[in-house]
Amino acid sequence: MSNTSRPQLWLLRRGAVFVAAATLVLSLAACGSSNEGTSAEGSSSEASSSSEGDSTGGPIKIGVLLPYTGAFGLYGKPMEAALRARLDAADNSVGGRKIELIFEDEATDPGIAVTKATKLVEKDGVAAVICCASGSGTLAVGPVLSERSIPQLGPIPNPAGLSKYPTAAVAAPTAAHDATKLGEYAATTLGYKTAVIAASDFSYGHEVADGFKEGFTGNGGTIVKEVYAPLGTTDFGSYLTQIDGADVTFAGFAGADAIKFVQQYDKFGVKDRIPLIGHGPLLTELVLKQIGDAAVGVGAAFYYSSSLDNPANKEFLAALKATGKPIIASHFTAGAWASGGVLLDAIKRVGDKVTDGAAFAAAIRSTKIEAPWGTLEFDQKTGYAIAPTYYYTVKKNADGALVHEIVGQIP
């Protein structure tokens, strides 16, 4: 038969064709989203063109890079709404000067984030940039803004790589900070002697795992096993059966992985034998309802929870409600809200020197305001926020909804 080798060639060709097609379409998609940005920018620069050339009387422009597409695409719109709500509450002005926000899509892609940051600075002439929700975007934009002496403000916990830029600041503690605190808390107050670490096999997972390990072993605890699962693991079953012989399990997962891990941890009966604790994103308000009853009794350490009882958080929750949109209060939206507060406060103090990047950056770092999680101020050396770490567990309240129950602040 002459055609016996045909299927093989046919398959090979299909493979090559698939790869070629995938590359082509992905690059097309990237171009598409950058075009999207330019059209959005067209309207915003038009709106501000009337005030160009007037450096003191015109609005202060602030660039905002958030992910509207890509893996973190779901966070863009709610964060934008929270940030706008904070500025609306201040009438979008400080001391008579208007503040104008220019939003761009970082697309969960560091390359696009850099392009957009450059555009915001060179074309729009922004005084500062709030960036970003994705860790890779934040770190990639760091040097771009730093060498132009434009202040960068990170709205949520970002990787600990921004410290080297004096003009950068992050309105949240590092992820490792809260995880280290949890390690200490688990070894001391909770009284666990041994622990298993299960975390995502990428930078976030390793960062919180290392933090927990440092805090836990530093206080006499022993890590008996570490399991790292790839990002987007479909089935955790086989990983879970290896979790045994420890007092507690520490989990470092986020998003869809967090939902599947906590659910399957319960379904495979591991929760009955070994309690589960984790870093905030494991049980954040965005995933809690989807995890369902499997989350009851699981604990986490984080700097924010929508259950926190303080005036700033109440004001934030009321403002979210007033937008009339179904926005979930989480550290993403609370962080965007607090970043707005930091900007307003810093601009008020720096006054007309807002275009002086170094002075504006110094004003941002010396901000001290009440954020939804408590007093927000910055570590002068690293630029990361000094924030309290809370420990909470999940419980079911009277009407059957799952909520965080704040156990206390970890000292």
Next chain:
Amino acid sequence: MSPVEVMLQLMIGLSFGMLLFLLASGFTLTFGLARFVNLAHGAVFLVSAYVATSLSGPGWQFAIALLAAGATGMGLSLIIYAIARTRWGKLGGDQLAQVLLTFGLLLVFADIARSWWGGVPTSLQAPAALDGAWAIGGSSFPMYRAVMAAGALVVAVALWWLQKRTTFGALVRAGVDDREMLEASAISVKPLFAAVFAISGLLVGLAAGLGAPVLGASMGQEFTILVLAFVVVVLGGPGSLMGAFIAALAVGVADAFGKALLPTFAEFTMMGLVILVLAWRPSGLLGRSAR
């Protein structure tokens, strides 16, 4: 590993393998009969999974969610066929055009799902009666996994019956073996293709619904599921349901033991299996040239 642990991993692997068969069987059918590479398969799974999870509710509302997922899969698959049909003359023998078209549809479907459901990961509540766990040694095994595997097995048997025992099945098999000959026997392949696309969509929709209590729905699934389907189909041999069945179980079990024994290299075990099998049988376990 103790015998109990081996048994536990085997159960995890087989139950996941059954689900893999369900989500890959439709892919292998269109691949084999219509010579059509449907990359949008992953997005059909994603949308069906979102439909199922959005209907999550107490008790037997699960059944509604499952049926809705199957119907969604079937509907989307027929839409893909209708779109392909308009340019069948060009698409028929041209894999590059098929890949481009269906990859485009994959992105479109996935983005519609993102804007509709907001990109938030969701999950489906299994009925309480099926949601318990069995104690095995010191561990336990979730009952729903067994239900999921049993459900997939029922569909697999029905599919086997359809293929081996009905005229429709005979026509499909004839189409897979030699389409030109089938057409020469005065049998129109158009309605046959439409039916195969519908069944393919139904299968992946059911897989999405049945798997939702375990896998949930989340963005990015369109690609992970597509890769899993590709692995199973290439391993089993395109167009061969029996091959896909064996391959799916093998992949499931290899994946379970890979995660248990070599967690760091877990992603590699599945692909390692593909490399080994393809080196031995380049057109898959039960591929056409293996006959």
